[in-house]
Amino acid sequence: MTTLILGLVIFIGVHSLRIFADGWRSQVRTRIGANAWKGGYSLLSLVGFGLLVWGYGQARLDPVLLWTPMLWTRHLAALLMLPSFILLAAAYVPRNGIKARVHHPMVLAVKVWALAHLLANHTLADLVLFGSLLLWAVLDFRSSRQRDRAANSVYPAGTLSGTVATVAVGAVAWAVFAFWAHGWLFGVRPFG
Structure with a gap:
C-alpha cells in the first residue's frame, strides 16, 4: 500500500500544481523554460504513474x-x-x-x-x-x-x-x- 500511496502523492501532486500553486508553477516554468518544465513534469508523472500501477498491483495480491x-x-x-x-x-x-x-x-x-x-x-x-x-x-x-x-x-x-x-x-x-x-x-x- 505504501508504493501505491507514494505513486499517488507524486502523480496527483504534479497534476495539482495548477490547483494549489499556479503562480509558483508559472514562475518556475518561465525561469527554466517550457520544454524543461514539460520534461520534468512528464518524468515525475511517469514515475508517479508507474509507482501507483505497481503499488495497486501489489495491493491486489493481498486485498x-x-x-x-x-x-x-x-x-x-x-x-x-x-x-x-x-x-x-x-x-x-x-x-x-x-x-x-x-x-x-x-x-x-x-x-x-x-x-x-x-x-x-x-x-x-x-x-x-x-x-x-x-x-x-x-x-x-x-x-x-x-x-x-x-x-x-x-x-x-x-x-x-x-x-x-x-x-x-x-x-x-x-x-x-x-x-x-x-x-x-x-x-x-x-x-x-
Missing part, C-alpha cells in the same frame, strides 16, 4: 476487503464508462459540442471513471486509488473552471459532425475496452 460487492454495481460501472470514454474522446476530437459545453471533458472523464470504479470495487486499495483520483478530478475541474472565468476563456463552438465523431470514437473505444481490452489488461471482464 483488504471493505464490503461485499454486488453484481449490479459491476454492470453499472461498465455502463458509466461509456460516457467516460465519450468525454475522453471529446478532449481530442476537434470542434465537438461536448468540449464546447463542458470545456474540460478529460477531467470529467476521470471523475466518471473513478466513480464507476469505486462502485464496482470493494478493497482498501480501490478506495485509496479511485477515491483519491475522484477527489483530485473534482478539485481540478473546479479550479479549471475558475481559471476560465478569470481569463474570460472562450471555447470554439462545436459542430454536429465533430460531436457525432466524438460519440462514435468514444463508443467504439468503450466497446473495445469493455469487451476485450479490460479483461486482457487487468484480468477483469466488465460484462463477463
